Amino acid sequence: MPASTNAVSLPAHRRRKEARPAELTAAALDLFVEKGYAATRLEDVAAAAGVSKGTLYLYFESKEALFKAVVREGLLPALAEGEKRVAEFSGSSADLLREVGWGMWQLIGAQRIGGIPKLIFAEARNFPEIARFYHEEVILRGIALIRSVIERGVASGEFRPVAIEPMIPIVLAPLLMRMIWRHSLDICEAARIPDESYLNGYFDLVLHGLCAGEVQ
Amino acid sequence: MPASTNAVSLPAHRRRKEARPAELTAAALDLFVEKGYAATRLEDVAAAAGVSKGTLYLYFESKEALFKAVVREGLLPALAEGEKRVAEFSGSSADLLREVGWGMWQLIGAQRIGGIPKLIFAEARNFPEIARFYHEEVILRGIALIRSVIERGVASGEFRPVAIEPMIPIVLAPLLMRMIWRHSLDICEAARIPDESYLNGYFDLVLHGLCAGEVQ
Amino acid sequence: MPASTNAVSLPAHRRRKEARPAELTAAALDLFVEKGYAATRLEDVAAAAGVSKGTLYLYFESKEALFKAVVREGLLPALAEGEKRVAEFSGSSADLLREVGWGMWQLIGAQRIGGIPKLIFAEARNFPEIARFYHEEVILRGIALIRSVIERGVASGEFRPVAIEPMIPIVLAPLLMRMIWRHSLDICEAARIPDESYLNGYFDLVLHGLCAGEVQ
Amino acid sequence: MPASTNAVSLPAHRRRKEARPAELTAAALDLFVEKGYAATRLEDVAAAAGVSKGTLYLYFESKEALFKAVVREGLLPALAEGEKRVAEFSGSSADLLREVGWGMWQLIGAQRIGGIPKLIFAEARNFPEIARFYHEEVILRGIALIRSVIERGVASGEFRPVAIEPMIPIVLAPLLMRMIWRHSLDICEAARIPDESYLNGYFDLVLHGLCAGEVQ
């Protein structure tokens, strides 16, 4: 993303070469999310990225390394962007929570990377190292984001003085759950849930649940 | 054969034969939840159940059939018990919601079958048939349970007149998410969340979010 | 077959017990002929004979032993009967050859044991011991039968003075081939050949081929 | 890729890739003929072709596909050659029959593909589709060949006016039987028959059986 302007000046095959890892992780993400780690074949990943099986090994030393790259690189840019938005926000805490919720949805949930949580929860036990990384680098930062919002609201008197720590994962849960659902049971047409009304209901419940007086 | 009504009179190997499928699905559940479908080796399932690889095939015709049996038989009894409790309940809607929430936790979340949701969400795309079954037989019944609680509260004036349908999965989400979490990121000690405070926070948020006046 | 009269005096379950091996070899013959040795499952053999898998091992110590029994016991009675008929025969050598040919067809080819040649030719290399047994006990006796017929005809001047030894397997071939065909390509409707016209054509060719003057 | 018409310019591994299927079917033919379909292990086939187990699956998608390739590709070239020889033949019908008989023996019976008939007759019931293919593409063409010879001889008055259709499989039988025998009971030294005298006896019998006057 940064310095995308000078890419134009590079010869085409060079640009291609530099883009390869990202093309591969993108293809791998889709397949890992769809089939899970074990059921994903590297040959399919390579084919989806338009290269041969051997080429994949020029960029990633093993299936596990590819998996880690997918998970490591997936959410961090979106998280950073979310943190920036929050830092720059000025307005009511209710609106801030809406900003955070919609932001998580637009930057993550509605993107391909929105499949990563499903992947993580599915594979955490097989890759404890990944689980730890993910917890520290992603979950804790998401938690910090929510915490800052709730603390801000409680401090300003806008929110009730709730027990903050346990509340954080609870507030996070419906957003995460929606992401997971979208990549699993949503394949059943009957189980599909529209995002708009889901998020509106979410804010309705959570803000009424948190606000001291009227929800603004 | 003789006196088949009296289990005691059955020959030992016959009693064994009747218990085997349950022993096998129990072992399989643990391993499927821990490792996922693809990464679970049938030999390990058999060993965990104390039998040899071949024995498994006397009771289940394939790995997939075993998986389906695990999922099919897992939650249905607990669901039925939950529905019974709700039907027999008399008290405030807030207490009913607490009853349902704790019930789901005690009957499902805190049991081994509490790993099934993780399994389902992880494998739904690989087993669309299972996904459909699970949605129809489990999810819809859970939804109906929550719906009846919210409708009851709204009808009695205890709850605000919220949009009920979108609210259901939102109310369900923190419970499901907790079950999933328990079988994935909970392996990170730092990510572990105590059930008691989680559920208390959950009821605090949801009941404040739903109730029209004071939460009872 | 011998002493079949006193069977009546035995208690039923005793008769059953004595009949078991024959019932098992009969069932095994059908399946071996249909599927070949390796593809035949002992469970299917037992089921076809109406007993359990374990029972089979009370009478035959292994799959190979069962196979040998099938082959050993199959053709010998029919051969003996054929030899008896030839010994008692008086008439022209042409008629004797017709008698032998029809006899082989009626006593063997048209019976279930008519599948044994296909079985032998298919499995001879896997069971050299069986092949040797079969050659010595069955083939050589069949050859001797044909030889005696040809020698008789040549001696009487009815047949041309052909080279007898090479002629024997040639004369035998169409009969064997018909038996094999019947248990293989005859499953293609289009490949089915009527026995009557086949045998008539056979005698027409062979007798014209052997006879010195007019065929009688 | 470059100059694909010139095999010499192809990279070695490419030339190898093109030769592999034939090397594999050749190895498979030997083993299928020797042991039968079910008793042949793909690992042995691969080893006989000098490759590993996995390589086989680069060229044939299953054991059954390999089997079909062996049967499909085996006899067709030899048949075509045989048909060509017959079409170009000019001479007496007796000599034509000798030409066909010897041709079948030299082009098929004496070659490795001479084991295919044994294989087909042994496995026809397990592979009805193969049986149909074989009947239509091979047997019927062989029958047509013999029919044309007999019809030619009857038309010219050289052969008696026999019933042609039933005669065809009878005339074919000793040749087929010899091929089958060669790959089965010939392992018994005592059962071995010299080809030369067998074929001479065959022509002696069949031509005396068919010819109207003296055999030429």
Place this chain on the structure above:
DNA sequence: GATGAATGAGGCTTCATTCAT
């Protein structure tokens, strides 16, 4: 760098054989 043929360890599944009842 890029390719794709080759490898072989490993998992699912079958089935001959055993043995407690």
Place this chain on the structure above:
DNA sequence: CATGAATGAAGCCTCATTCAT
């Protein structure tokens, strides 16, 4: 004797990984 549950060796097949071109 008869049963059928249990075993485990063995075969088919997949796929992550390597390496010659």
